[in-house]
Amino acid sequence: MSTPTFGALRSQLLDAAAALADGPDALAGILSGIVDDVDRALAEPLEIFPVCHHSPASAMAMARRLREKQPRVVYLELCEDMTPLLTELRNCRLPVAVQAFASELDGFPQDWAPLSVVAPITEASAEYQAIAYALDTPGVELVLVDRSTDHVFQWQPRKDKSAEQPAEPGVEPAEDADLHGDAVGVEIGDLRPRFAELEEHLLHHGKVRHWSEWWDQYVEQPLGDADYDTYRQVMVLIGSLFRRLAPGAHDRVGSDEERERYMWTRMRQHLAASGVDAADTLYVCGAFHAASHVAEFGLHGADTYEISPRTATKWHYGLIPSSHSSIEAQFGLASGSVSIAAAVFAKSLTRTGVVPYQLEGQQGGRAAKKKAKPVAVVPAPSQQVADRLSGFLARPPVLDALDEDELLGWSVEIVRLARRNGYLSSTADAIAVFETSILLAGMRGRARPTPYDFQDAAVTCIEKESVPGRRDVRRLCEIMLGGDRIGQVGYESLPPLARDVHDRLAPLGLKLEQRGVQRALLDIAGDPVLGKCSDLLWILRHLLPQGAARPIMGERRLGHRAIQESWDLALGTHFRELIELGYEGITVEQVLEQRLRRSVWGPQATAAVALGAVEDATLYLHSRRFADELGARAVDLLAAERTVDDAPDVLRRARRLLAHYRATEPVLPAWLESFVKAGYAHYCTLLPNAFVEEETGTKQVAAMLGFLFSMESLALSLGCDRAQLELAVAQSHPTTAGKTALLWAAQHQLGVLPRAELRERCAQLLDNPLVLPAYPQYLSGFVQALEPVPALAGFVVEAISQAFGRLPDAVLLPWLPTLITTLRKEGGDHVGLLVREAGRVFPGDLPTLDAWTPPWSAAAVDPAAPAVAPRGQAGPVAVLLAAHPEPTDTLAALLGCDGTWAEPAQASGTGPVNDLLTRYPETAAELAVAIGVG
Template sequence: MSAAQEGTFAALRAQLQDAAAAFADGPGALEGILLGIVDDVDRAVREPLEIFPVCHHSPASALAMARRLREKQPKVVYLELCEDMAPLLTELRNCRLPVAVQAFATEVEGFPAEWSPLSVVAPITEASAEYQAIAYALDTPGVELVLVDRSSDHVYQWDARGAEPAEPSGPDTPAAEDEAALHGEAVGVEIGDLRPRFAELEEHLLRHGRVRHWSEWWHQYVELPLGDSDHDTYRQVMLLIGSLFRRLAPGDPGRVRVDEDRERYMWTRMREHLAASGTDPADCLYVCGAFHAASRVAEFGVDGADTFEIAPRTATTWQHGLIPSSHAAIEAQFGLAAGSVSIAATVWAKNVRRTRVEPFRLAGQAGAKKKARTAKSGPAAADPAVPASDRLTGFLQRPPVLDRLDEAELLGWSVEIVRAARRNGYLASTADAIAVFETSILLAGMRDRAKPTPYDFQDAAVTCIEKDAVPGRRDVRRLVEIMMGGDRVGQVGYDALPPLARDVHDRLAPLGLKLQQRGVRRALLDITSRPELEKCSDLLWMLRYLMPHGAARPIMGERRLGERPIQESWDLALGTHQRALIELGYEGVSVEQVLEQRLRRTAYGPQATTAVVLEAVEDATLHLRGRRLADELGTRALDVLATERSVDGAPEVLRRVRRLLAYYRTSEPVLPPWIESFVKTGYAHYCTLLPTAFTDEDATVRQVAAMLGFLFSMEGLALSLGCDRTQLELAVAQSHPEESAKTALLWAAQTQLGGLSRAELRARCDALLGNSMVVPAYPRYLSGFLHALEPVPALADFVVEAVSNAFARLPDPVLLPWLPTLIGTLRAGGAELAPLLIREAGRIFPARLEALDSWVPPWRVQPDPGAVRSGWRGSAGRGVPLLASHPATCDAMARLLGCDGGWEAAEPGPRGAALVHAHPGTATALGALLARP
């Protein structure tokens, strides 16, 4: 170290040596830490390339940055921000701050698949030093802005914890969880991560500073003192704080490695740019966090070692864009106190008015009242070539500045918070305003403050107004945050949106709504009178499928296969969910393309089942309307079905195949080849699995019933395609269930196939009711019969009969304990089939109560064979004249039945009567059938 270097902070070094000897009882570790901090500051101050340390979202840093840029007018600004985000910064002028620059990747290569999607965000507010640097560089001719921090790809390469970001905890956790979702699960990148990583140090600072959290400590002891300081004092104090926190940080090897690698990366990039451009380091400004400004790596400085090799990026394709941010989202992501960013914005606006420093603002910046004047390019202003003198000693020895109490400001706050409290249901009065005013001053005095801070005022308002209850949706603490500026939410302008998002707004323009604004907008679509709105309806249904719940919510109207919309009503909140819409733009250039990619990804995923693929087929048909993708995904469903060995998805497969078949039969001239193959393959597939499913304990009754429903309902089409019914009969014959519900289901299947008559099925049920050992299990048999209505709906009358017989025959001591089990079983196992059962019961039972006494159940009515036979005799001669009077109908029926022969002359006497007399058994059975209601 040269003599000049030793002389700059010689007095401060001597004082720190004496302090270390006094407090530590002799030189040692404390002396090394204190003197090392001074060495870090001295090293950074003497660097030829000026280092400007900042703290993220600090009004003091932003004000010092604006002042320094106008004084120095650097030609190159190096900024600590991911280097791959540079192309997006010019789009900030089309946005309303705060917004965040985002790097996003859905398809990852070189990273674990479970990390997907990858997201890195860097939030930017107007009260931040980095925005001042960006605005100056972009709007000043001849100035170059160079981002030198690691790329988004390296963020995940170096820090595996990026896949699982830690959630903030403790007193700094914000309450606005809904706005915190604006950043999602993204990894945050910030300039100026200036917070103690030594928990005991932070606790010590909070306790002796008489504050509740770190944001309040920073506001009181750093933000306010540095607000009016000169450039050299500001820079040395920030370097001192950064070095202190760095040297007292716990020795986490992973965290230390990442921090040092970032510093090596940035200095390597800056030296590369200086060598390539030939720029004088004196004409440059390096903006970085104070924590990284006080660096001790060998690569530090323009004369540092070139020993760091930057690893290549992975093959992951990154998409970049701007997403809306908010004060609450920034506080949640970076562990700041609730309301601290809003208070910082208020302090920034007040400092600008007080100091008359003209901040930089991008030309045409959304939300700006007027265009800010930018600095002219040219040679740098007078900037001393020699190092700045020691300003730390004077700053550290200076007593706290006792600001005069701004009574008008505090009184205005007190009146405004009482007014806001009354609007939100609190019984506040003028006395409460006076109490808040006096309590704020009292709390500031107890905390050794001459002037109450916004945090003192917040505590006073809670104490004097909230008392013991919160009558409304917001508590007093939240009302103070809103009064201090609220949770300002940014917006990405139309020109800065990706092509997909702009296309969405263009296609929804016929609705005549301001969809870029936050909040819910009601859209009414009368498609009958305005057919052009049908395209808007199609787009809205696709957005409902792709975006989070609430972005596009239908109030009236639905979309079904084969139906066209008539009138619809929607609640749209695209402005509130702007981040989700922007991220859709990372996946494609149109909504249709993104939807097709999502459906393919779902259908071809490793966990895709037949039901999932059929759902994708239905969604493709419903939203994209074309046959190309639906046929492709249908073929995929056929392949997945052939490899499945379980019946878990059988109910969903049955429901979707029925729906698709109904749609194709009504809207297409022929069935698609894939669905014919699906029915044929499914018939053989479920016949093979049926015996195993009946005995498998993991297979539920509903799943087995769905298999039978597929086999019975698709039987006609399957047989026409070449399937053999014998396969189904053998599968049923080989099934031997042990569970009661499955046994009843098997009986129903045998009845449908003709292997079991109604009389035999009725006899088996009667035997169950007559066996006292089986009666407790009878509800499970009824559950099986209820599920049997899916494959055999014709059994609805028999199920009504079975339930009625149970209520009629069982005594109350048996029926009453048995009844809750029956109701629970029917509700849990067949709620969707209950309406069919209720309709059948309403058809069978009398409609009026007085008719119930004389009512006889139809299953107890026995037909009289003699009456049937006499009835046939009375009408025997009517058939021949009827056939003779309509010969064409008779000929058509004969050809259909394959009968040969012609008409003969009618013989005397009714031949029909003779036929009935010749076959009395057939006549009796036919009469009984016709006598049924």
């Protein structure tokens, strides 16, 4: 649509374009198109209010216009499915973010989960003014017309980096810049050039560092006191300029046009259904969308657009805390820009006397609100609007006079803050900051220093070379000028789970909504009520990120309950995560049960994961039924596995659960018995291949053998066949040194390889110079063998000692680093056992060491000497048994044997025991070596 309203401006711009380009070309078309966009937007019968997000000028203009027009319907550019949450803003302290969250997806790729969309709301924003007016004014309806949360992900892939707002250079994110997590941000009025060269040009010629500063100087300040018509025309002009100068952003522009078609379709549908006159409505949208070119634009636009249906994904809605730094980080704004905007808005209210809208009962709001003077209702602007752009663009900017008192107060305050944070600042620095601020403002063409000029001056004069604390001077300036205000969600607006957590932790007497770390002391023995708080804290530790609930004293493990605990709690800092738990269930126990069930039945589930879930269910939920259900799943997962990568975890968890049930239950659970039987057969089947496969490590093979040997007695009692294990070991033929040592240990445990022969094989390895480089790997295998055969600890100490005693320094010194790194990497869990065994074998003082003879040496054990006394003489074993008959009598009774101790047998060494020892001397010899008996 074209009207003669801006004819003079159009002619002026076309003449300038022709002069610059030596004739009409694309530049003339762009300039003329911008004027046409302004003309079209202002001529629309449904009044369009263009805004920029977190703009004090937009908020001021919105407050003025709402009091003048008093519209009956306010159309707002915000996801339409977020409407029910807006009334909950009364219970919150701004800034907060309206959130839509989905963890179980239907219609989207599963690797996108969880999906999250947030729309931050601050007090110094036009959208909050519109929301407060509509919710607190009787007879006014607020209609959100933007696409739903579901359509956000239908139209814009979550990992589309081109759609993300680039961050402005210069400042690192602030301390609380992660309150929104990885949520997708939705906000009214994304007004920033999408043409990188244009933004660079504006920053260079504006003599500013980043876009937020340029916007403040050239848009915010001139429009702060402008009339409504001027404000609208300038905002639409800027939106049109950035829209037309967006080369290479077709995907982004296409998404914007989809949103515009959606919004205009929704508005026409509402007007048709409600019968409201378009003159009584107000459409609040970003200035970029006010200059729309789609056919559906306007009341009389095309009605051919069809809104696609939503997916079956179930969305949850709630409010989460936000902060100025979170908004800046998510939307690519300069650090401190939102805080400065809030300070400018508050100052503008004081200067102009405009009374803003504020929700009744709003937490953290202004203590006293002035009563607005009644204003006569002004009709909607006519289609013929006076040209304010020509004068505005031709008029030089009005330079504010220097406010020396304000700048002096800033300079003194920043020096005070700097001294508190470790800087060696003085009055001279305050004077330097004052004068440098004026100097920088003059160099940048403004008489009054802005907060950005002051920041640069403070950094230059105070920070110098180093930052003594964790906050630099730029961050201190942001705190001083307004601070990183952090919002808070009220108790009434919390989901049931979060309220339940607050109620159940009430006995602790802490302010859980407070940010920072708080110490909680629980005397569970003295106050049993605190035991339930302890149970809840352990579950929260399991569900929330690290640091939200951290135990300082006390632990929770199978078979153990602490009588006193100490916790560091930071639930207020992790309030967003706690609220998001409320989207998954009503209580934390329900959420934990759901997560454990999903992990066990998920595509990546393994037997180790299932056993861990059984342990968690036992520790935190105290549910035998649920633990049995997860245990049955563990049996199925183990039988289906074709690798043994998780064998160490399976062994460790199975042992722990077995010990727990043996200590607390009269009989083992049926699923655990089935797991032992299935594991015995499973690992016997896979053992030969595991010994030869290169991708299977020594640790995994040792864990398999550990499961087979440690669970053998139980497995045999349940019907397993030991011949299966013997056959599996016989079929194993390893090719690496570590696994060969493991095989020898397994053969020794089965009785196939006596210790004497094992000692002889190690001696042969030390005698072979070609094998010496691989000897550390053999030792590593023996150390790993302590998992299935812990009785080999003495032999491993012997093998290491033999290596150190026999090898020359020329061989030992280059070989020693490899031994140490190998043992540390692969045998760290068993070093303690070796140290204890070495402490038992070796003498404890130096004088004894000089005369000490190793028990495995030839002088200590004479192979030619008989292991037991010959027939007719009482050997040491027989004498020991005769002196202490009680253990033998008890063992005989258990075995059902009847017998008496004969005096001749004790005196002469004759009898069935001595006969048995005589027939099998190796056993007695091994026992004598083990206990150090000569």
